[in-house]
Every structure is written in structure tokens, then in C-alpha cells.
Amino acid sequence: xxxxxxxxxxxxxxxxxxxxxxxxxxxxxxxxxxxxxxxxxxxxxxxxxxxxxxxxxxxxxxxxxxxxxxxxxxxxxxxxxxxxxxxxxxxxxxxxxxxxxxxxxxxxxxxxxxxxxxxxxxxxxxxxxxxxxxxxxxxxxxxxxxxxxxxxxxxxxxxxxxxxxxxxxxxxxxxxxxxxxxxxxxxxxxxxxxxxxxxxxxxxxxxxxxxxxxxxxxxxxxxxxxxxxxxxxxxxxxxxxxxxxxxxxxxxxxxxxxxxxxxxxxxxxxxxxxxxxxxxxxxxxxxxxxxxxxxxxxxxxxxxxxxxxxxxxxxxxxxxxxxxxxxxxxxxxxxxxxxxxxxxxxxxxxxxxxxxxxxxxxxxxxxxxxxxxxxxxxxxxxxxxx
Numbered sequence: 001x002x003x004x005x006x007x008x009x010x011x012x013x014x015x016x017x018x019x020x021x022x023x024x025x026x027x028x029x030x031x032x033x034x035x036x037x038x039x040x041x042x043x044x045x046x047x048x049x050x051x052x053x054x055x056x057x058x059x060x061x062x063x064x065x066x067x068x069x070x071x072x073x074x075x076x077x078x079x080x081x082x083x084x085x086x087x088x089x090x091x092x093x094x095x096x097x098x099x100x101x102x103x104x105x106x107x108x109x110x111x112x113x114x115x116x117x118x119x120x121x122x123x124x125x126x127x128x129x130x131x132x133x134x135x136x137x138x139x140x141x142x143x144x145x146x147x148x149x150x151x152x153x154x155x156x157x158x159x160x161x162x163x164x165x166x167x168x169x170x171x172x173x174x175x176x177x178x179x180x181x182x183x184x185x186x187x188x189x190x191x192x193x194x195x196x197x198x199x200x201x202x203x204x205x206x207x208x209x210x211x212x213x214x215x216x217x218x219x220x221x222x223x224x225x226x227x228x229x230x231x232x233x234x235x236x237x238x239x240x241x242x243x244x245x246x247x248x249x250x251x252x253x254x255x256x257x258x259x260x261x262x263x264x265x266x267x268x269x270x271x272x273x274x275x276x277x278x279x280x281x282x283x284x285x286x287x288x289x290x291x292x293x294x295x296x297x298x299x300x301x302x303x304x305x306x307x308x309x310x311x312x313x314x315x316x317x318x319x320x321x322x323x324x325x326x327x328x329x330x331x332x333x334x335x336x337x338x339x340x341x342x343x344x345x346x347x348x349x350x351x352x353x354x355x356x357x358x359x360x361x362x363x364x365x366x367x368x369x370x371x372x373x374x375x376x377x378x379x380x381x382x383x384x385x386x
Contacts, residue, residue: 020054021121023375024096024105026137027076028060028086031129032216032237035083036349040126042076042084043351047368053375056105056120058094059086060127067091068107100145122378123148126350130211130238133347134160149378150325151346159321159346162242163210172320174313175340177247177332181210184239187231198227201245207231209238220246247340249332252300254314255348255359256327257370258377265318267311268359270331271298296355298362302333309339317344325377328356 025048027041028034041057048055059069068091069075076084093108103119123146125137135157141148151159158164163181170176180197187194198205204222207230217237219230234241255268274295302310314329321327321344328348332340348356357367365373 020052021375021379022054022056022118023048024056024058024120024123025126026058026060026123026132027126028062029127029129030060030062030064030131031127031133032212033128034062035085037126037128037132038076038084038086039078040128040350040354042073043354043357043367044124044126044371045071045076046073047352047371048375049368049372052372058096058105059090060132061086061088064131066094066096068094068105096140097144097146098140100143103144103146121147122375124375124378125150126347128347128349129216130160134211147378147381149374151321151323151327155322155324156346159323159327159344161211161240162208162343163240165321165343166242169317169320169341172316174317174320175338177340177342178245180243182231182241182243187235187241191228194231195224195227198243199224201243204246206244206246207234208242208244209234210240210242212237247332247334247342249334249340250300251342252302252310252331252333252339253355253359254310254329254331255356255363256314256318256323256329257360257365257373258318258323258325260373260377260380265315267314268363269299270302270307270310271296271355271359271362272300272302273355296358298355298359303337306333306337306339313339313341317341324381325374326356 025041025044027037029037045055045057055071057069057071059067061067062085065088067086067088069086070091078084095106095108097103097105105120123141125132125148127133127137133156135153138148138153138156142153150156158168166176166179178201180201182194203224204220207219207221207227209217217234219233221227221230231241251273252270253273254270257266259265274297310331310333313331317329318327323346328345330342332342334340348354350356352367357370360370361367
């Protein structure tokens with residue numbers, strides 16, 4: 001069963017290696033979640049066992065320049081409620097390999113001849129949102145034949161797009177809530193039809209960019225006169241918008257981890273998110289800047305049957321979307337006990353205080369061991385066979 005609690009230890013396959021392997025930790029990026037990605041990198045850089053892994057930290061600036069940064073985790077932590085950002089001055093430029101069989105990095109120092117570094121064995125892409133979590137960097141790494149942590153191109157792209165995620169989950173017979181899609185052009189051609197369709201769903205609704213994360217661009221709309229502004233806010237992040245019906249229920253999350261031996265994916269004990277005040281929902285500020293008004297509980301206080309249902313649905317969602325490595329599945333547990341899938345994240349928040357590692361900690365897998373397990377899974381993945 002996917003909800004059987006295994007005994008987790010650091011991966012023996014990694015410890016058996018004769019010498020340290022090189023891992024490129026890639027973070028930052030061009031999306032609006034740039035700062036969140038940097039904070040995630042701080043946690044991972046602190047957790048990686050330096051006796052087992054030689055770390056090559058690579059930051060991507062908001063304009064898309066790749067730089068070889070320092071590996072001090074403190075550089076990438078939140079300071080005075082300000083998210084960190086990768087800057088051009090954080091280090092020399094670096095080029096990733098684009099040729100199969102050549103995993104070496106090229107360092108570009110100003111005024112110097114480009115220099116090749118030793119090849120990396122695996123890439124840990126910690127990018128959130130578009131231009132990283134959505135299959136783009138995964139496609140680049142596939143072209144180069146480089147192993148990496150996490151889901152492949154299709155699963156990454158489909159899970160990033162809340163529209164197609166729901167289509168695929170519905171096709172697999174998994175429960176999702178009522179929603180409608182405002183495609184590019186729909187709003188310009190016939191905004192009134194969109195308004196009428198939202199009326200049929202019934203207020204309040206959540207208006208979201210289809211391909212964004214960390215609650216960026218999301219608005220809870222309780223009355224029709226506020227719909228237009230919410231759609232325009234979402235469209236600043238993505239021309240495609242998803243409007244979801246409000247589901248009354250508890251917000252429950254479950255972490256999923258691919259099996260090392262190819263078996264059924266493991267699932268964590270579920271956790272619960274409760275917004276205590278100051279926010280209409282679990283928005284960006286509540287997630288990262290106002291922890292005092294949010295309660296994260298793991299394990300969640302749920303009946304045993306509900307825990308089993310959540311963990312079973314988490315594993316089924318992971319497999320239905322074709323995920324690899326890791327994912328966090330978010331649910332609503334309704335008052336009558338029914339469980340509805342809200343969404344799945346292929347690169348969830350990964351700071352030591354984020355729900356994904358916290359849920360594994362409570363299930364028996366420490367943060368450093370979790371990072372080690374993911375890197376071991378990446379080393380075993382097949383490349384060039386999509």
C-alpha cells in the first residue's frame with residue numbers, strides 16, 4: 001500500500017559510491033517566483049551532505065543570465081521580509097552543456113578565455129513557476145542527456161497548467177472541483193459570456209493564472225463587480241486564466257516520493273494548513289511573509305479512513321500525471337468526508353519549514369535524507385528515452 005510507513009534512511013546506493021558526485025543546484029529564474037526559488041535553494045544547500053556531494057550552485061537572474069554563485073545558504077534566505085534575488089554580480093557567467101555525452105560546465109569570467117569545469121553528474125532544478133518548473137529546463141537537460149531531479153517534460157508542463165492538470169485528473173477518474181477556463185482571446189471577444197459562466201458556477205470563486213504558483217496573481221472574488229479586476233490581475237501573470245468554485249473544506253496536503261525500486265510511490269502523513277487571520281486565503285504573503293497568521297499542522301487531525309483516502313489519492317494523482325521524483329498534492333477534505341484534489345506541485349516549496357519536507361520529517365525521513373534520496377533517484381533515471 002502507498003500509505004504504509006517505510007523506515008527511511010539515507011540512501012545506501014549513494015553512500016556506496018567510491019567518491020563524491022557533482023550536483024548542480026539551479027535556482028532563481030525568470031518567473032515571478034524567483035525569490036521563492038532562492039529561499040528553497042538556501043534550504044537544500046544547507047541540507048546536502050558535502051561528504052557525499054560536491055555542490056555547484058548556479059543562480060539564474062530575473063533576466064535569464066546563469067551565474068556561478070557562492071554556496072553560502074545565508075545569502076539566499078529571507079531578510080526583513082525581503083526575498084533574495086540572484087544578481088549579475090553574484091558570480092561569473094556559466095553555460096550548461098547542450099551536447100549528449102558532455103556534461104561539463106563552461107565558466108565565463110570577464111576578460112578571460114572560457115574555462116571548462118568538471119562534468120556534473122546530476123542537476124537539482126529548484127526553479128518554481130514558468131521557465132523552470134513547467135518542463136522548459138527539463139527539456140534542455142533531456143536534449144543534453146543530463147540526469148536531473150524531478151518530473152520530466154510532459155508531467156512538469158501538465159502539472160504547471162491548472163487547466164490541463166484538471167483535464168488529465170478528470171480523465172483518470174479522480175475528483176476535482178467545478179471550474180472554467182478563460183483562454184487567451186476569450187476575455188477580449190466576449191467578456192460578458194465569461195461573466196455569465198462564472199455566475200453559473202456561483203460566487204465566491206477563485207480567479208487564478210493557469211500557469212503560475214505560490215498563489216501569485218490569485219484573487220478570491222465574492223461579488224460580480226470584482227470579477228473583471230481579478231481576471232486582469234491573473235492575466236498579468238498568464239494570458240490563460242482558471243476560475244474555480246469555492247469548495248468548503250479543510251486544506252490538506254500530502255507529500256509523494258517516487259519509489260527507489262520502481263514500486264508504488266510512498267506518501268507522507270497528511271498535513272493541514274489553517275489561515276488564522278489577516279488573509280482571505282493562503283496567499284503569497286501568508287505562505288512566505290506572515291507565518292504568525294498561519295498554522296501548519298502535521299500530522300493533520302483526521303479520521304483514519306480519511307488519512308488513508310488522502311494518501312491513496314495522492315499516489316494515484318502522482319501516477320496519473322506521470323510524475324517522477326517528488327510532488328506535493330493539495331486537497332480539500334469536505335465536511336462530509338469527501339476528498340477533492342485541488343492541485344499537484346512537481347517542485348513544491350523546499351525550505352526546512354515548508355510543508356513538503358515537514359511532512360516527510362513527521363513520517364520518518366529527515367530533510368538531509370530526503371535530499372539524498374531525490375539525488376539518488378535522479379542518478380538512476382534513464383535519459384534520452386522519452
